[in-house]
Amino acid sequence: MTTTNQAQTAVEKLAPLILQRADPHIYRHSDGYYYFTASVPQYDRIEIRRATTIAGLAEAAPKDVWTKPDSGPYSELLWAPELHFNEGAWYVYFAAAPSRDIKDDLFQHRMYCVRNQNANPLEGEWEFMGQIDTGIDSFCLDATTFTHKGQLYYLWAQKDKEIRGNSNLYIAPMSNPWTIAGTPVMLSKPEYDWEIERFWVNEGPSVVKRNGRIFISYSASGTGIEYAMGLLWADENADLLDPASWTKSKEPVLQSCLEHGIYGPGHNSFTVSEDGEGVMLVYHARTYTEIIGDPLWNPDRHTFVKPLRWDDQGMPVFGRPSIA
Template sequence: MNVLQPLIEQRADPHIYKHTDGYYYFTASVPAYDGVELRRATSIRDLASAEPVMVWRKPDTGPYSDLIWAPEIHFNQGAWYVYFAAAPSREIKHDLFQHRMYAISCKDANPVTGSWTFEGQIDTGIDTFCLDATTFTHKGVLYYVWAQKEEGIRGNSNLYIAPMKIPTEIDGEPVRLSIPEYDWEIIGFWVNEGPSIVKHGGKIFMTYSASATDENYAMGLLWADENADLLNPASWHKSKQPVLRSSPKHKIFGPGHNSFTKAEDGVTDLLVYHARTYTEIEGDPLWDPNRHTFVKTLKWDDQGMPVFGDAALDD
């Protein structure tokens, strides 16, 4: 058994994308929540020492000038996009959590050194707190998946999916796939957030995170057949138990907000997630910077289901 060490310290909500150019691209929430930072390397290990570059920084005031959260970098339809959430400046917002989702784009080959354009808000048609967007393409359709609060449903956020017209605009009405409902999803906060997609063995898997961002944070799982109608909630199955949670024995707490990538062999699936190494958080967990990026091997059982294992072990 190999007890994991952080790949990159103080980077929460980590997202690693392996591109066709042979590079891995990394982005995550930075402790100051003040912009979008990228780095790249030809191996997972070398991301730790790669130079971070702030490719977009928040304005001082306005509707997207505070708390830049959970950026993800994707290459969609011939260009780079980073999707992220941002809140209004303190002068105009009514409370802390009024995030909406935004995107920036880059047409250059190297997004770390390239020129980025602010594309504006990704409007879901629901004007409420929303965040944690991801995208994936299946059978030629680009899908947008995210977390959002919906009036009339208890909790902070649910999971939604919609097809996209273009990489910055959804097509049609959002479809709700999951709400916080099980005991492990509603500790501290009623949350389903941080969705991420991985395909394997004829199925599409969607992980997500739930509960407060302390040691109770844990990961759940939805899955659908690859030939099913992904916009029909009945196509998706939901695990009643978390698939990854704290490992107190090895001092890994609150694993979650994950992404997936491939190892250097191009075959092995890797799970990328953040976690803390202690539980004694002073003040609001939001401002504790020590959620670190971890990477471990994702295994599969004989039925084609993912095996996440212990959050502290790469076994």
Template sequence: MENDVGDIPEPLIEQRADPCIYRHTDGYYYFTASVPQYDRVELRRAKTIEGLASAQTRSVWRKGAGGPCPELIRAPEIHFSGGAWYVYFAAAPSREPRGRLSRHRIYAIRNASANPLAGEWEFMGQVDTGNDTSCLDAATFTHKGQLYGLWAQQHGGADGSANLYIAPMATPWQVGGAPVMLSRPEFDWECRGLPVNEAPSVLKKHGRVFIGYSAGATGHDQAMGLLWAGEDADLLDPASWTKSREPVLQAGDGHATHGPGHTGFTVAEDGSTVLLVYHARTYTEIDGDPLWNPDRHTFVKPLRWCDDGMPDFGRPAVA
């Protein structure tokens, strides 16, 4: 299985880190991501993936709009559940010393309109994960009738280290059971810069539930990892999950694309081809703290499959 970076294609959308693309039953693709100013939640939609690049944007939530999260809005995710749209995002009162994210918490907003770019968004408050430490990169998914939440959270201290957690959800904005840790940074490639597992995203295929995630700090050597469990397994049992010992996507010397991360999945216009959504940089000499550098761009490429039903992430820049 190839797991490195090749020649660079054109990014789909420049300066949009932490991308999320959701294809809805109305035939539209909905896109959101961190904006360089970290001051708002921005949405756009289009009938095609390529159309997202030029689609009109709408700012649906701005800093200071409500609740205790006035600043530093990061990593929004858009989901549809129970007849309404939800956006999950992380926010904090102010920028932390050395650019860290130790005061970020997860929040949710809701819109009952058919089109989330129209209608009003309602602030649903903080998503209480049961542990008052920094958390971000929230996502939800439904499996066998149960809604689950996924997120990344510091396990204590202010060193930036983070683990991946899963929990059943009582509502799309309320955790309904004890969170379970699924993964912690343990391999060298998960600890480059900082020991971090974050940005989980779910893909269900070939009798398995896959969770792609980002590993390491936000610099040019960020990489992607993978967890998987059988579709009939107890997803709240850590023993149900297997973890890749090597990165499934990473950069290397001489490559033009660097730091692939923030794994996401959607489906192509044909309704069957799975697409990998991620961010990456086009250079390694980053000015200042990589966490605040704006030049992580949104990329999309087809995901391929091995004979054993496992995903082949290939090379980020090659279809």
């Protein structure tokens, strides 16, 4: 390989897949398409795009499938939508805040979902299914779902007024894709130094199953350069609703890399490689540190994708941001 080609390859490895899309979620469906959704900088709508390859998502035309109402309890700050195919229909789970002075009362989000029963989620009608009631009336966000041994689970971040910080991680079984059936169980709270920089946060959980274990990645701390990812794991035959079944890494598994110029990696999802064998890590990050104002309102959190590696013990190796 020539020096020019080597330099070009290095740049491609560092380049975002999609610009200005935070909280990215990529799902490969049985129809052969990859589906992508994420927070848009305006926080005002849900968009979906699809392509037959991961790289193709960058050029795929996004379609706005749901737009926030002008007022009401879910009319501001649509955050972190995730598209899932559960029990024969498409669902998007998202956080939204009520219409009020959001600058003075920012963290008032609750979780909601919409449903589309068409085979192609870019077509058909999206039906508002309402709030996902966790039984806890407090700030919550970043829900995901996964099925294990025939049971659908809901996994999300929520504030407990008795615990210091913005949010902890919870899990609960579901009776259907929009209803929790059971008492929420807390799996993790901010406790290590790298989880409490600027804000005390555990959020953005995502699930990957491999090597006889279930892994939950999550993000911690503020949304600037300090943002980093952690990991929980449990045996696939364990009781997932028992906190004792889960082990938590004491160190972050992915964090800012000054050498590569990638900062604040986090709020990831996992998808399948195009050969169907590997796992791809999808996450957002910034490419500079000098952020003016609140990092939350900065639009330059970009979507990155890289392969997830595995060590001899069957544990995931996240490596450094944007380097394969």
